[in-house]
Amino acid sequence: MSKLKGNLDEKVVAERMQQLGFDTNDPEKAGLLKATMEKLDKILTANSTSEAILQDLHPKIRGRVEKLRDLQEEYDTLEDAFMEEQRKLVLKYEGLYQPLYDARAEIVSGKQDAQIEAVYTEDEEEAGAAEAGEPAGQGVPEFWAFCLRNNDVVSELITEKDDEVLKYLKDIRYELLGFDEAKEAKDGEGEEQDEDEEEGFKLYFEFEEGNPYFDNKVLVKTYKMIDEEEGILEKSEGSTILWKPGKNVTVKVMRKKNKKGGRSKGPAMTKTEKCESFFNFFSPPDPQELIGMDDGDSEDFDEEEMEELQAALQEDYEIGCIFKDKIIPHAVSWFTGEALEDEEEDMEDEDEEDEEGEGDEEGISVRAQSNSQANTSEASLQGEQPECKQQ
């Protein structure tokens, strides 16, 4: 067994086991022995390699490597301090952003209508004319629905039916996981940092209470990461939406044809079928399914199926990031469309430079692969014809 590294000789062990009355010709027992030996080998290998390498070195060189290890410890201490300072910096600014998000929610919902009117409506005549016409309503109606509609990637998900539901969307917030105050306090006590702490983020979609579509007041989407920096997603989860009867926009209800033809005697038979909807965002694919495929026998999984699931997961995560990094922090620019224009202008600038023969500012996304299955990947492929965006 040439793969074993930890100095285990399979032949010798098998002979010894046979002497002990262990029937190594029994396939089940032989399999058990093989598995045990591989496990043992792994343990031996893991615990011996680096120390063995050191022991094999000339004593003088070993001394130099020990000195290098001391330096590495100094580096690791600095790196930990950097991570902690960075965490505090993020926390500090998240704290500064919150009052602005709170104020925005109040303006959008209409809680600041009176104060704003006193300050902003300086043009008395215009205000008077407006007063005579249609009433303005409270706050900024359909603020978030417009924001979502103006983002290329998110708008792809929104159907006409969704539009009606999204009118009741009042606010969107994010929460960064692994950044809470409790952790802050714990670290202050000098305890060791919990390695299994959660990373990732949550998105909160707040809807008007008593909306005619579902009973949830808030829909939550959670992304748990094993390693946020490396982009390793552990779990993507959404709230179960408590649709009111007949209001579920993620399914089509179809009347079953009466087999015998003619008029049905009993109540009409119906069946439901999944359909496209923004609200499928709350029923994301399960990363563990893909891991299951990969863990199983290599003959078990269908490569195409795996790639599709991977692309779906990638798209799901990228949409989450669009909410966290783009839409929530700059919502009003998405409402007016300025954010979209900025993105398009960036690309047009590149295009024009190209025409002048000085094009040097285009790039290729090296995070997501260009793939027809993942819209978001295509969106991040810079340098495409701006005309595509207008179709």
Place this chain on the structure above:
Amino acid sequence: MSKLKGNLDEKVVAERMQQLGFDTNDPEKAGLLKATMEKLDKILTANSTSEAILQDLHPKIRGRVEKLRDLQEEYDTLEDAFMEEQRKLVLKYEGLYQPLYDARAEIVSGKQDAQIEAVYTEDEEEAGAAEAGEPAGQGVPEFWAFCLRNNDVVSELITEKDDEVLKYLKDIRYELLGFDEAKEAKDGEGEEQDEDEEEGFKLYFEFEEGNPYFDNKVLVKTYKMIDEEEGILEKSEGSTILWKPGKNVTVKVMRKKNKKGGRSKGPAMTKTEKCESFFNFFSPPDPQELIGMDDGDSEDFDEEEMEELQAALQEDYEIGCIFKDKIIPHAVSWFTGEALEDEEEDMEDEDEEDEEGEGDEEGISVRAQSNSQANTSEASLQGEQPECKQQ
């Protein structure tokens, strides 16, 4: 032309142009007109949309949106301050890391041999025994070659011939672009930040002078990013390696068979062919080639070719990141193999948890897609059988 948004009517313009004596039936002139109109349309659209949306709003709502825009400005100011603080934090720690990297280079090259011997070789007897045996040589011989060999992804690139060349590798460093002191000083003067500043990083591979393979003392690999956070790569470039005659390990020299058979009269004909080598890392694929494909007529490019190029670019970039984020900061752990063991142990832990039915710590890379063309993508697919690593 239904695609035009800026209220330009192609028909009306064409009629007017004809009246002015412009022959719109001439294909060349018609093309020119079309291009001009599309450009004009873009300008009109970009400057009108968001303002038009605001003007269409009820005056009271417009006031509320203006208030939201004021809040957004406050947010943007805070965000700029956050970016600047973060930049300074990175700069501060890069400064703290440098002396450690300098000391490491001195130890590896042997410049600190005498000092280390005085401190670290406490076991006099062992030292004496070693003295009697083989000499230790200077520093830590082949330090970096071992580091590279112990990284799964990089070792895939290294051939037997490369091994011989890598013995002369003395040091590897990185430099972060867009973080230099000059910029620091400029910002201090309150000038506006240059939007076109470079992002990305450079890797410096320092070789022993007078090595028998090439004349370069340092090989440089540069990654220029348009948007580092979003992972948009603009350019990947490597040094031109000045191979000494007959020493180029990236090509195979093949003797051409004499067509007539028998012994050749003149000198033997040879031809060279590219072959696998770590040093191909310095001749990376060109992202602009992919952009060229995408810019051209859709019939021009071969989708498979595009995907291959995208995968190659992705792998090239990920290898760069492995040097910057893993190998350079933790070199001695790669030398001893501890870093590799840590990575493997993480995966084994997950595997064992799985067997106990508590597996909840696996994840899927949502940065790179799993694709058989990109080794690095596969490497980042967590939860694979640890046995694969030993093959």
